[in-house]
Amino acid sequence: MEDFIERILISEEELRRKVQELGEQITRDYQGKEIRVVGILRGAFIFMADLVRNIRVPLSVDFMSISSYGEESESSGIVRILKDLDKPITHKHVLVVEDIVDTGLTLKHLKEVLATREPASLRICALLNKEERRIVKDLEVDYLGFNIPNQFVVGYGLDFAERYRNYPFIFVLKPEYYRSGAQI
């Protein structure tokens, strides 16, 4: 195992099973409809790629890139759109795919922004949730993969300083690798 891995939290097999379950659930819920799947870059790209391959209703994909103002480690809840959707979502059934809900501030704000565009429906699918960290109490996550403890995780799309997105499982880094500027 790589030297920087402290602990694997969710294995490749567990991810595969859960993503399949989520895809089946979404397929059932959207029978007779067409979905616009909106991935939030960059963290959701691997999860979304696996998820859509498990959905069996017509769909199209679009992407958004957002960043929160303020310190890097704490979300401020003000979402700056770095890359907006390419297509309008008016009258579309929109499913937002996000890697992780932490404080919930980012998704709450994003939901408000997208709602003003009057989609036919707007739901959220998140792979991970850190309930302990939640500030926004009334944020509804319609499809959720895993509740995880309050620990910073990487892999399967999630990064620390843009690294580790490429690993096919979710893991915790050894503490020395979280120090800023740490080299591997």
Ligand code: IMP
């Ligand atoms: P929120 O506004 O606090 O919910 O911020 C959620 C965003 O913070 C996610 O989309 C991630 O980009 C980032 N984030 C929060 N926790 C983690 C983590 O454990 N690993 C990697 N990114 C995280």
Ligand code: MG
């Ligand atoms: Mg993110």
